[in-house]
Amino acid sequence: MIRFIIFLIVTAGLAFSAAWLADRPGEVAVNWLGYHADTSVAVLVGAVAALIGAVLIVWTLFVSLWTAPGKLSRRSAQRRAARAQHAISRGLVAIGAGDVRAALRHARDAERHAADHPLTLLLQAQTAQLSGVKDSADVAFRAMADRPDTKLLGLHGLFIEAQRRNDAVAARGYAEEAAKAAPSLAWAGQATFDFHCADGDWAGALAALDRNNKAGLVEKDTYLRQRAVLLTAQAMSLEHTERPAAAGLAYEAVKLCPGLTPAAALAGRLLAQDGERRRAGRILEAAWREAPHPDIAEAYSDLVPGASARERLARMRTLARLAENHLESRIAVARAALDAREFAEAREALKPLIASPTRRVAALMAYLEEAETGDIGRAREWMARAVHAALDPVWTADGLIAEHWMPVSPATGRLDAFRWRVPVADLTPRGPLLEPAPSPPAIPAPAIPAPSGPPAVIAKDVSPKDVSPKNSGSRNVSPRVADTAARPIPEAKPEPSLAETKVPDSKPESMAIELKPDSAIEIAPAAPDTTPGITPSLHVPDDPGPEPAPQQPRVKPANSGRGMLSWFSRDAAG
DSSP, rough: HHHHHHHHHHHHHHHHHHHHHHHHHOOOOETTTTTTEEEOOOHHHHHHHHHHHHHHHHHHHHHHHHHHHHHHHHHHHHHHHHHHHHHHHHHHHHHHHHHHHHHHHHHHHHHHHHHTTTTHHHHHHHHHHHHHHHHHHHHHHHHTTTSGGHHHHHHHHHHHHHHHHTTTHHHHHHHHHHHHHHHHHHHHHHHHHHHHTTTOOOOHHHHHHHHHHEEEEEEEEHHHHHHHHHHHHHHHHTTTOHHHHHHHHHHHHHHHHHTTTHHHHHHHHHHHHTTTHHHHHHHHHHHHHHHOHHHHHHHHHHHHTOOOHHHHHHHHHHHHGGGGGGGGHHHHHOOOOOOOHHHHHHHHHGGOOOOOOOOHHHHHHHHHHHHHOOOOHHHHHHHHHHSOOOOOOOETTEEEEEESSSSBBTTTTTBBOOOOOOOOTTTTSSOOOOOOOOOOOOOOOOOOOOOOSSSEEEEEOOOOOHOHHHHHSOOOOOOOOSSSSSOOOOOOOOOBBBOOOOOTTTTTSOOEEEEOOOOOEEEEOOOOOOOOOOOOBBOOSSSOOOOSSSOOOOOBBSOOOOOGGGSSSSOOOO
16 A cells, blocks of 8 residues: 555656646757757656666666576575475485385485585484494594584484494593583583493593583582592592592592482491591481481491490490481391390390391391290291391392492493392392302212202301491301392301201291301202202101100201301300
8 A cells, every 4th residue: 555655656746747847848959079959858858767767778687697697506506405405304204204215215315416414414324324324324424523513413423323333432532522522512521421430430530520510511419419429439449548538538428418328338437447436426327317227337336446245236226216216227236236145135126127027137036036045946937937028128220239339330330320229029039149159169968858849948148247246256147138149158168967857737837947157048949959068958848747745846966056046156155
């Protein structure tokens, strides 16, 4: 509408001008180069307008002819770009759909129309990856890495290809180059950090973590936790060579993350060895309030070297009061009480746990029955309950079970992967262990065949540390159920044999018990044993036949007067 109004205004103006000139024709005389012309003003204006129009037409034609090649070239390039864009988009869709043939066809079309386009190189690389031609993918990613505008994209592609080839050296080089070019690049910073952790380069990992934190790639809580884990790992590596430096690193880790159990246990142990018992005690007590753990209890028990069993028991009572009614508090008190021969206190500590005991609790109760009363029947019942007892927490990470905490997972190299928790059932009896137990050498000894079928309780692997608190001089070591898998077994030594006996029919089920010194209890099916072994077993036949008058079953060792379960412990009385 506005254009139409403007057109009417212009037309009216021209008409008014023409009418005005017609009413005032005037006269114009022109003398030029010997020529003389007389005309009116209107004619002169018309002649000048015609001349100007002719000049404009000629200039337009000249400019059009002069710029025609460039316009044709640009239009051709635009058509090629449009075709390349179409081929690239269709090729990416084909890659997403998994259509290798269509992706190859569109990649060739894109290369023909726009060979140097960054998206064309990306399409070629992804097509090569989809078709399995890895060399072509490397060539395309290297071409992108050589261009300033696609360098980071090319390095990322080369990094992924190196990981697929399991070439850790090349992958690390690409990640470090990308992190150097762009410190805020998340994948490069994380990859560099992970490589340092997997290699055990704790100083390099700390530097990489600080760079990631400055670049804003790590949250504050995660940064503090990971830094504490790295400081703990560094302290563990220096524990036996530079103890003061290791103690300082462990103490710094505790300040950053008070709930990190390995850091607190290590700091408490090192500070106690250096004579700073008060500070070590405060650290361990704070960690116990945060999360009670057997390593904390062990370190707290060793605050004063050479302390008696009763002194250790008093210390465990103090620690247990910081987390009353917790499972670990009661177990710690029970072990210390068993070391101190305070059986009533040990029984009182374990009493709330026997309704639904874990394997450690069942083993402690078996030892308590044997050590306090010598009742082998009751001890056997508790060991039988360990067959179906609940599992105890262990250090687990990525489907692995470790005897001790480690800063990184051996399976994936991931930092801070281990967690103290109850393993899933599929991993516990048959899952992988980080320290498989070697087979002990067989030593000939008389053996008694056992009927197949009923389960047996077999003693394997227990370290004094995990069994009971320590005692100065001679010590009693409580059994601990091997609830995860077999661990290294001490070298077998000949032991006195046990005599065979029978149990009245009143027992709920027949069991076979095989015991070794300083060992834990593991439940396994009993099988006929015709090969001589170091430790004889007590077997009960399925049908014992007619029995005499019921009486308390007893086991009389062939060469010793000690009870059956006393093989679990060292002789406290010497």
